[in-house]
Amino acid sequence: MKYSFKNDYSEGCHPNILKALLETNEHQQNGYGLDDYSIEAQNLIKKNIKNYDAKVYFVSGGTQANIIVISAFLRPHECVISADLGHILNNETAAIEATGHKIISIPTEDGKINPKQIQDIIDTHQNKPHQVKPKLVYISNSTEIGTTYSKNELQILSDFCMENELYLFMDGARLGNAIMAENTDLSLEDIAKYTDAFYLGGTKNGALLGEAIIINNKNLQPEFDFHIKQKGALLAKGRLLGIQFLELMKDNLYFQLAKKANNHAMKIKEAFANKGIFFYTENFTNQLFPILNLAQIESLAENFDFYVWKKIDEQNSVIRIITSWQTQDIAVEQLTNKIQEF
Amino acid sequence: MKYSFKNDYSEGCHPNILKALLETNEHQQNGYGLDDYSIEAQNLIKKNIKNYDAKVYFVSGGTQANIIVISAFLRPHECVISADLGHILNNETAAIEATGHKIISIPTEDGKINPKQIQDIIDTHQNKPHQVKPKLVYISNSTEIGTTYSKNELQILSDFCMENELYLFMDGARLGNAIMAENTDLSLEDIAKYTDAFYLGGTKNGALLGEAIIINNKNLQPEFDFHIKQKGALLAKGRLLGIQFLELMKDNLYFQLAKKANNHAMKIKEAFANKGIFFYTENFTNQLFPILNLAQIESLAENFDFYVWKKIDEQNSVIRIITSWQTQDIAVEQLTNKIQEF
Amino acid sequence: MKYSFKNDYSEGCHPNILKALLETNEHQQNGYGLDDYSIEAQNLIKKNIKNYDAKVYFVSGGTQANIIVISAFLRPHECVISADLGHILNNETAAIEATGHKIISIPTEDGKINPKQIQDIIDTHQNKPHQVKPKLVYISNSTEIGTTYSKNELQILSDFCMENELYLFMDGARLGNAIMAENTDLSLEDIAKYTDAFYLGGTKNGALLGEAIIINNKNLQPEFDFHIKQKGALLAKGRLLGIQFLELMKDNLYFQLAKKANNHAMKIKEAFANKGIFFYTENFTNQLFPILNLAQIESLAENFDFYVWKKIDEQNSVIRIITSWQTQDIAVEQLTNKIQEF
């Protein structure tokens, strides 16, 4: 069987989590997120982001987190601004629109948004009340193509949003990878400071499932749990999410796993670079987008699974290689060896 | 610490599941429900219900199952009929209405619906197009108060729905308990035969989370997966649900666990009955609703957790005792001993 | 052809309106409610209710007014409380639920709501976040069965709602009839004082179409026009609504028309009463609900159209007789003559 570099959710979970599930299995706990583990995990996250006034909620997946946050924050006539590569735009079966809200798309090269682009949207949405009101800026970090925001970029975006009464919400399905990127200066604490809300992705970084939604803006906290329940996301055995985030947050495991995934990717990146191969975007996280010719793609495909992401021309395509906390050293070695044969 | 009889989701999961999670943890699998375990579990369920044309989907919870099924099946002007005790009416934060559909409530004593009651609703909804169109009958088995449908009752209901072009959907959050009730003659196969769709609850019968939605009506199958994704219910690591249902369905574990829960309840029921205590409803599943006086309630509350469900008068209230697959023999013994002291 | 007492929208509009439409027909005006007539009509209404801080919006019908007000005021997890006879519950094809909000029904005899009933609902909706949050109280004046609120009743309801952070919204499809009822002491000014929002029905009181939504609560005013547009209710030629309300509000025409309709009804009421006929509810507005035997119903049906509203027993039913601003004196005389023959 081929080794898969298709995504970062091909395996189960970190062994510590399974161990904790075993150890706690027989303990009776309150349901619906009121269990001891969830409460402890929430406290650990608040400590980690150094914001004890934040509210932390656990849900089972990223689309769910996006649906709940966005529909809870917006009034019916308000809409979302997203980069064109945003997961909510292309990969969630119009889940946001299904809650009644339009998403305005910003064309980007790198999947990131800047204030100038948002200002353009505000300027072209002045025909009130015939146009929707832009109200929430959705960003991803890392983005769908593995790029990240610097501290300065996020701060400027945050200031702009505040001045324009826009909420800033960060999709952190791969937040660990973003924070541990070797080129970043952005910390979890910064993110808690500069966003109204964000989530910390567990599914793609060592958990069986689970995202931790963190609401920093106090005005957006009240009655948020109603929305979780209404959208079908309040697990009876919330302990399953609590236990996992407790393990991930302990001793920085979360960040170690993300670092490991990034390191794997950087090794592979180096192998491609050594062969003079270009990338669609330069990345320091766990996603790589090398531009290969058909022969190279075929050669890799003999032993590895990956997505052919985008056709460039008749001879060349971009492929996507994703590493994870669980990617095996040996698989990385086999892959880099194969690349060296190009 | 007091032993809890508050609900059937106080503990983790059956050890077989943890074992299987451990064993499969490192195997790379496709995401989003296309993993080997999910496919195998789906096949096992189809075999179990003896309907190989059914479609089986796994989601993480009951509210989610209700949202997805109902909103996928109905057009905007169509509505749901439910018994007044239906979970969708009182315990799901108007999740169904949030998808745009009204629920018409039928007053009941036992939480069950019969054709006569549905006919009344049809008769009083003839002012077209000024009233919603009743289109889906939602029933629970076992119900919120632990009662169950007999084979004959379900068959009559099914015939009536078919004649009246109504869909029949069964909420099976506690379907194992219903099927294993000593007074029932209804099999899983019957349910697959007489409903358009139903779900098999895992969360309350040994799983960490998970419900298996089974769609029997072929007209309602196409493109159902879009709805799962749109409502945020398609887990990236669908394997987590597949592995669990695979374990539960193997060697009838699912039914054994439900039987065990029922047996515990029956022992406790006998203890109450021996003391001449009446019940709010007669039950053969894992929920008991004894009517106790305040002194009795206080006495039990010293050692056990349970819900005071409904006040009868100044001196008496109905309490709710729930057993589960995981309820300890010793706890049942302690409880029955305590009851004998009344 | 039989004369119809079926409803109060069987004819066109008051001649003054047609005259004004003719006179203004060629004047160029701004679209979408920014025409001179709409602005003047808004000012006249504010003057009439003695609240210059109110905001006034015109829409084409009652269901539309209910949809827009309720969906604009509520967050997704909040719901409406309504009397069981409320128009939104039974006569609007689940239009409110289609915007995502549940309606909790209060069983009533007279179609009216009191604080005790609301308190009961609050008390039984404390299982947060598993139940919806009651947030808006919807009342009708006059009600679907022609009853009205006294000043004292409305004041008490208003105080209760304020204390419990509930919005109070009055459906005024027949508000003119309510205010002009001979037994009422409630003025338009009172209504503006005691409700967060209400609407003044034009369709059933002399207009071709149109309801004037008045928002008294300043917190609920911002960006309300976006909701009107989004729900398809912002007429390009808003002048049509402005002109009509301008005519209706001038020289108290609106109230004269309602008074005329009520007077007609009172004459018919007297005729029934003189024959010892009982009523389902005692009414002082333009709707009557006499309880007649089959022979009496058949006799009336020879010459008049009306609804048989509710069966009482095999021999008797309640019929509904509605008068309007346009009901002809001669028709009332013919009807009362017929009644005298009973």
Next chain:
Amino acid sequence: MKYSFKNDYSEGCHPNILKALLETNEHQQNGYGLDDYSIEAQNLIKKNIKNYDAKVYFVSGGTQANIIVISAFLRPHECVISADLGHILNNETAAIEATGHKIISIPTEDGKINPKQIQDIIDTHQNKPHQVKPKLVYISNSTEIGTTYSKNELQILSDFCMENELYLFMDGARLGNAIMAENTDLSLEDIAKYTDAFYLGGTKNGALLGEAIIINNKNLQPEFDFHIKQKGALLAKGRLLGIQFLELMKDNLYFQLAKKANNHAMKIKEAFANKGIFFYTENFTNQLFPILNLAQIESLAENFDFYVWKKIDEQNSVIRIITSWQTQDIAVEQLTNKIQEF
């Protein structure tokens, strides 16, 4: 006061309509669209389109028509394809998204859609079920920039939609102008033949308000009236819409009015062309988009109202001139005189 060329809904309605309203005013009629006038108007429209199996419904405005048609036709996971200039995309406050459906935008120069563009969208929406399912193609005729579809273009589009199981829906807010354009060969009958549904705009062509929705596809007809009611669009005095369409459809008044508006525009077009002025799009309907320099714009603005539609560069902008059935000859003459002074 300046004469306005800002839009085609600045005045009231055609005198025939006022006359008919006067004459019918006192006739008692059934409510909610079951009046004699509505039925007669529906028949007249069916005769006009030569499709007696069509269903015709009247609603008060274009946004309302779009909301009702689209939300009635689509299942929750299905979406709309529209040209980027589509009214539903930019001018309706996300009314379609508010019913839960995404709109995919096609970049266009002329506001029109062709099969190639739709095929591209189908091709890029194959990641099922992670992406929405394109299901309805929304086109406008004439478009927002006054262009029109030829018979051949519509036929090709219709064939393509049928092959790909897509519904084809035409927004006909300015359908009269499109059909009466001197360069078109497309008839009303053709439109009824090649679309699943379309609407005939009254508001912008002589009515006070009103659009006639025509559903040609028999599968989409059942229970459509429920959706009209649910969205708040079923007027109690439906006669108001019936009477208007009856007058407009009689003796081809509808088409004469549109022709008159087009003729006015063509005269103005000629005046601009004579001065060597270019247009943003070439138009044969009632909208003109000349590209003027600032001095020219200022000069026109002294005597006329119009929109500055789009800035081209620092010295030039596109303005929008709209004529209507009611545009005065003298105003056209004054405008063309002014243009000749350029």
